[in-house]
Each structure stands twice: as structure tokens, then as C-alpha cells.
Amino acid sequence: MTISQHVLDYHGNNTIFQVWVFKPQLSVKEAFMRICALVDNLNNSGQNRFPDSGATCVLGIGHDAWLRLDLPRPLPLELENFRPITGAKHTAVATAGDLHFHIKGSQPGICFDMAAAITATLSTVADCIEEVHGFRYWDGRSILGFVDGTENPHGDERAGFGLIGDEDAAYKNGSYLFVQKYIHNLMAFSSLTVEEQEKVFGRYKMSDIEMPDNIKPANAHIALANIGDEFKIIRDNMPFGNMGANEMGTYFIAYARTFSTVKKMLDNMFIGSPPGNYDRLLDFSIAKTGTLFFAPSATFLSDAASGDIFQPDTGKNEVLPNGSSS
Numbered sequence: 465m466t467i468s469q470h471v472l473d474y475h476g477n478n479t480i481f482q483v484w485v486f487k488p489q490l491s492v493k494e495a496f497m498r499i500c501a502l503v504d505n506l507n508n509s510g511q512n513r514f515p516d517s518g519a520t521c522v523l524g525i526g527h528d529a530w531l532r533l534d535l536p537r538p539l540p541l542e543l544e545n546f547r548p549i550t551g552a553k554h555t556a557v558a559t560a561g562d563l564h565f566h567i568k569g570s571q572p573g574i575c576f577d578m579a580a581a582i583t584a585t586l587s588t589v590a591d592c593i594e595e596v597h598g599f600r601y602w603d604g605r606s607i608l609g610f611v612d613g614t615e616n617p618h619g620d621e622r623a624g625f626g627l628i629g630d631e632d633a634a635y636k637n638g639s640y641l642f643v644q645k646y647i648h649n650l651m652a653f654s655s656l657t658v659e660e661q662e663k664v665f666g667r668y669k670m671s672d673i674e675m676p677d678n679i680k681p682a683n684a685h686i687a688l689a690n691i692g693d694e695f696k697i698i699r700d701n702m703p704f705g706n707m708g709a710n711e712m713g714t715y716f717i718a719y720a721r722t723f724s725t726v727k728k729m730l731d732n733m734f735i736g737s738p739p740g741n742y743d744r745l746l747d748f749s750i751a752k753t754g755t756l757f758f759a760p761s762a763t764f765l766s767d768a769a770s771g772d773i774f775q776p777d778t779g780k781n782e783v784l785p786n787g788s789s790s
């Protein structure tokens with residue numbers, strides 16, 4: 465019996481996202497084992513010290529890191545390096561990432577301390593190439609002013625859409641974790657009338673109610689992102705903003721039972737359905753990053769912490785500081 469990480473939890477009020485890349489020519493396995501133990505410790509401590517804060521940390525592992533760490537083979541069925549999706553006008557770029565941390569909680573202080581502990585453990589063997597501090601904006605709105613998350617699966621549906629089942633039994637209760645950092649052109653979006661903004665999403669702004677199909681444009685975000693009731697994902701997006709740097713955006717994060725579901729949504733948005741009918745939201749949003757990770761079960765992480773999970777040929781892909789193989 466395996467237990468999932470906190471991938472099905474609802475939004476926290478504060479979030480820190482971190483993407484780390486291992487330094488070359490270093491042995492990283494021991495640090496990884498310590499990180500797995502630390503994530504378990506942080507989750508237990510958060511729940512014990514602040515039971516109502518929803519303080520959690522989810523660890524995701526990228527394809528190349530999986531190989532370098534000698535994690536089990538075969539790999540999770542759909543774990544690969546994300547490849548760019550290029551439409552006629554907009555591109556979903558692919559960027560590097562070995563480890564991803566999704567930290568959330570109602571208190572920013574808890575999130576800050578978790579990120580600090582992770583950084584202290586990893587910084588000798590890896591570089592943090594992306595750190596985004598997200599916050600809950602009013603009643604769960606994106607920084608563009610529309611409520612984000614409404615059509616997420618709820619209740620018992622969440623596990624069915626968010627967690628791997630018997631189809632990949634070795635990774636049961638794991639989840640595919642896909643992230644993109646979007647920067648919005650807030651000035652251009654704000655210059656639209658509210659009616660025009662509503663057509664971008666296909667929902668009414670104040671009420672958060674969906675437009676009827678005969679009014680909703682074919683290039684509205686939800687017209688393209690909705691690929692049918694059988695294919696859903698768990699989105700946990702957070703807005704972020706830095707007025708001084710004029711950098712306002714959405715950190716898109718999704719957990720899914722299959723990556724192909726997310727990929728189909730991205731194809732619809734960037735290439736269009738039919739091709740050319742791309743997502744109007746992209747005219748106001750640039751994807752700066754795009755990386756696929758795998759969030760294994762919590763049970764897998766605790767086995768990794770004790771060294772029980774690695775391939776028998778441990779060290780094959782590891783490189784010691786002097787450049788030789790271990």
C-alpha cells in the first residue's frame with residue numbers, strides 16, 4: 465500500500481515554487497536521499513506544529529535526474545523531457561529542471577522556512593534556477609482578474625484524475641507534474657473591455673459563470689482547454705507579481721494521472737483546434753518556462769531516503785568530484 469504526496473490538496477494562500485538543476489561533475493545521490501528525508505520531515509512537522517495551515521511540500525523529479533540518480537527502471541510510463549510545442553504564433557517552450565518543489569501553506573513564514581531548509585540541503589550540489597512566490601489573489605483569481613480553478617475535479621474525482629492507478633503499478637499513487645511560468649501583458653489585457661476579456665476566457669468575470677456554448681468563442685481558453693469530461697487534471701496555479709520589474713504572471717502547475725492529457729490541452733492551446741484556432745489567452749501570456757516532472761508516492765520518497773530504491777547497479781550514472789565514475 466503506497467501513500468501519495470500532497471498532490472490532491474487544495475490551494476494554499478501562499479506558495480513557493482522552486483526549480484533546481486544539479487551541478488555537473490558532482491555526486492548527487494546522498495543529497496537526494498537527504499532531500500527525500502527532509503520533505504517527509506517538513507510535511508510531518510508542518511502538520512504537527514500548524515495543523516490548520518495546510519503546510520505541505522511536494523517533490524517532483526525530472527527525467528534526466530531520474531537517470532542520473534539511478535532511480536528504478538523502467539521509468540514511469542510517460543516520464544520524458546518535455547519537448548516544445550510550436551504553433552503558428554505562440555510556443556510552449558521546454559526548459560531544464562531536475563527537481564521541483566511545490567511548497568504551500570496559509571502562513572508565508574512556514575513556506576519561507578521550508579524553502580530555506582531545502583536550499584541549505586541542496587545548494588552545494590545544485591542551483592536553484594527558478595523561484596516564484598505566489599499568493600492567493602482575492603477569491604482565487606488569476607492576476608488577470610478571472611477566478612482560476614473552478615472546473616477542477618472535486619471530492620473523490622481528484623484521486624481518479626490526479627494519481628496513477630494499477631495501469632503503472634510500480635508507480636501507483638504517483639503523479640505527473642507539469643509547470644509553466646507565464647508572464648502576462650497586463651496592460652494590454654486591462655485595455656480590453658470587460659466583455660472582450662470575458663471572451664478570452666469564455667466565462668463571466670464577476671460571477672465566474674461559464675458562457676453558454678452558443679456565445680462562447682471557439683478560441684476562448686476554456687473552449688480549447690476542456691478536452692472532455694473523461695480527461696481532467698488537477699490545477700493549482702498561483703499568481704505572482706513584481707510591479708518594479710513589471711513582471712506579472714501565473715505559475716501554471718498541474719498534477720495528472722497521465723501526461724498525455726496535459727499534452728493534448730497544450731496542443732489545443734498552442735497549435736489550435738482545428739490548427740490555427742489557438743487560445744486567445746496566449747495573446748496576453750508568454751510561457752517563459754515549461755518542464756515535466758514526476759511526483760512519486762510519499763512511500764517511494766521514504767524508501768529513497770533510506771537508500772532502498774536505487775537500481776542494483778548504483779553509481780553507474782554518478783560522477784564523482786574528480787570526474788571519474790563511482
Ligand code: HEM
Nearest residue numbers: 606610611612613614615616646686689690714729730749
Ligand atoms: C496563462 C496561464 C493560465 C491561466 C491564467 C489560466 C486561467 C484559467 C481560468 C481563469 C480558467 C477558468 C476557471 C477554471 O475552471 O479554472 C481556466 C480553466 C482551465 N484551464 Fe487554464 N489557465 C492557464 C493555463 C492553462 C494551461 C497551460 C492548461 C493546460 C495545460 C490549462 C487548463 C485549463 C483547464 C483544463 C480548464 C478547465 C476548462 C473547463 O473544463 O471548463 N490552463 N484556466
